[in-house]
Amino acid sequence: MNAPSGIFGDEAAELPLASLKRLARIAGVFYLVVAITGGFSEGFVDPYIYVAGDATTTAANVLGNASLMRLGVVAHLTDAVFLPLTALTLYLLLQHAGKHAARLMVVAVIIAAGIKSVDTVFSYVALNVATDSSYETALGLLGSSAIVLILLDIQHYAVLAAQVFFSLWLAPLGYLAIKSRLFPRALGIILILATLSYLAQIVLAFLLPALEGQIHNYLVILPLVAEVWMLFYLLIIGVRTPRTAHHAPVQVAPLPA
Numbered sequence: 001m002n003a004p005s006g007i008f009g010d011e012a013a014e015l016p017l018a019s020l021k022r023l024a025r026i027a028g029v030f031y032l033v034v035a036i037t038g039g040f041s042e043g044f045v046d047p048y049i050y051v052a053g054d055a056t057t058t059a060a061n062v063l064g065n066a067s068l069m070r071l072g073v074v075a076h077l078t079d080a081v082f083l084p085l086t087a088l089t090l091y092l093l094l095q096h097a098g099k100h101a102a103r104l105m106v107v108a109v110i111i112a113a114g115i116k117s118v119d120t121v122f123s124y125v126a127l128n129v130a131t132d133s134s135y136e137t138a139l140g141l142l143g144s145s146a147i148v149l150i151l152l153d154i155q156h157y158a159v160l161a162a163q164v165f166f167s168l169w170l171a172p173l174g175y176l177a178i179k180s181r182l183f184p185r186a187l188g189i190i191l192i193l194a195t196l197s198y199l200a201q202i203v204l205a206f207l208l209p210a211l212e213g214q215i216h217n218y219l220v221i222l223p224l225v226a227e228v229w230m231l232f233y234l235l236i237i238g239v240r241t242p243r244t245a246h247h248a249p250v251q252v253a254p255l256p257a
Contacts, residue, residue, distance in 0.1 A: 017239070020093065020239045021238030021239055022238070023089060023093045024234050024237075024238035025235060027093060027234050028231060028235035028238075030086040030089060031082075031086045031230070031235075032231060032235065033079075033082040034079055034082045034083050034086055037079040038079040040071075041073075041079060042159060045071070048061070048065070049061045049069060049152070052153070055145040055146045055148065058145070058149045059148040059149065062126060062148055062152075066127060069126075069127045073124050073127070076116060076119075076120040077120055080116040081113075083112065083113045083116075084106070084109050084110055084113050086109070087105055087169060090173065090176075093182070094173075094177070097179040098175065098179055105176070108165045109166070109169045112162045112164075112166040113162075115158055115161055122154045122155040125151055126147075129148050129151065130144070130145075163202055167195050167198030167199050168195060170194050170223075171191070171192050171195040173191050174190070174226075176188075182239040182240055184233075184240070187229055190222065190225060190226045193226070194223040194226035194227070197222040198219075198223050200219055201220065
């Protein structure tokens with residue numbers, strides 16, 4: 001007797017359009033969690049607390065916003081959990097269009113999530129140094145403040161390192177979006193271009209930080225448009241309907257053991 005098959009079953013299954021849309025919306029919900037937690041932690045908490053080159057102000061920010069820092073740590077870790085869940089769900093949705101690209105997408109995300117998890121430790125240790133008076137007693141106010149800044153320097157550049165791999169997942173995602181015909185071709189193209197924009201931002205941040213600071217707002221436009229478009233497409237539309245795409249049942253194989 002054959003075992004039952006399904007989206008997460010052990011056997012390949014032909015998924016009707018309704019199942020594809022449901023799977024896409026699950027990915028959209030996961031992606032929404034990533035957007036909220038990542039936006040809060042990296043877009044608000046980190047820049048609010050961290051002042052590059054200013055140990056005294058950074059340490060004072062940490063000390064005066066300890067609860068916010070703790071929320072930021074939790075948000076970072078939540079982001080690191082839901083990012084792979086998003087990629088794995090999209091893998092199930094799109095792997096029929098190219099398994100190698102789908103696997104590359106998942107591997108890039110797992111590496112990014114791993115770096116994000118580790119860099120969060122530096123934020124939490126910085127919080128402990130700033131709020132535990134024993135560090136100030138042993139090292140003095142300037143010494144403990146310098147350690148807080150060093151830890152958050154490491155955390156800041158680790159986030160940039162993670163973004164290398166976070167950017168690299170968008171290129172195979174864009175390729176799969178185009179090849180699968182489940183998403184608009186323009187969305188796939190802009191996802192691929194967003195990878196180039198992300199990488200340019202990161203390279204400049206390490207090589208020419210002053211220039212990156214001047215053009216940062218321009219470099220984030222493409223990634224922002226691409227990710228917001230993908231997020232809302234997954235949540236609202238799911239995948240293209242047969243009227244706008246030549247749809248056939250999709251063979252979905254199980255994740256490799």
